[in-house]
Amino acid sequence: MATIQQLEDLFGEPFFDYQLEAFRNWEHKNLQRMCLYYRTGAGKSRTALSMLALRGYKEAVVIAPPVTHAAWRDLGSKIGIYVETMSHASFRKRGTVLRRNLPVIADEFHRFGGHAGVGWNKLDKLAGGLRAPLILCSATPNYNDAERCYC
Numbered sequence: 001m002a003t004i005q006q007l008e009d010l011f012g013e014p015f016f017d018y019q020l021e022a023f024r025n026w027e028h029k030n031l032q033r034m035c036l037y038y039r040t041g042a043g044k045s046r047t048a049l050s051m052l053a054l055r056g057y058k059e060a061v062v063i064a065p066p067v068t069h070a071a072w073r074d075l076g077s078k079i080g081i082y083v084e085t086m087s088h089a090s091f092r093k094r095g096t097v098l099r100r101n102l103p104v105i106a107d108e109f110h111r112f113g114g115h116a117g118v119g120w121n122k123l124d125k126l127a128g129g130l131r132a133p134l135i136l137c138s139a140t141p142n143y144n145d146a147e148r149c150y151c
Contacts, residue, residue, distance in 0.1 A: 001054060002080075007054075011046060015047075015050075018042075019046070022036065022051070023051065026054065027054060032134070033134050033135075034136070035137075036137045037138055040139045045072060045075055052105075053079045055133065059083075060076070061105070062076075062084070062086075062105045063085075063086055063106045064087070065088070066087050068107065091123075092112075100130055101131050103133040104133075107137045107138070109123075109136040
């Protein structure tokens with residue numbers, strides 16, 4: 001398992017106070033679910049992947065917009081986590097099944113839809129049986145209306 005100092009060294013920059021607070025809550029409360037809703041560009045990706053590294057995970061699924069897939073994989077490789085990426089549309093497909101013991105990071109989680117959306121219902125069902133961490137990330141609660149950030 002990595003330490004915070006090792007992760008800072010691997011990323012080549014220190015964490016912000018709010019990221020350190022997330023790590024403290026993650027570790028001290030032994031959380032398996034977390035929602036990061038920092039503003040755009042504030043380090044949600046680094047925080048989410050670091051939380052997995054702090055627990056010793058070496059692999060994760062990241063559901064994110066395709067334009068960000070390469071960046072997610074690059075960040076993961078910096079700290080020794082293999083990142084399997086998929087789009088929200090791929091996740092919503094009927095035949096898509098994720099392993100229950102593999103951590104999931106759901107970036108831009110508002111893209112799963114509102115409370116009646118297929119994506120949200122599938123994510124909600126997955127969360128109930130997931131035996132690994134689930135981390136939701138989005139800046140939407142900072143910028144949009146309630147229905148857009150229902151999930």
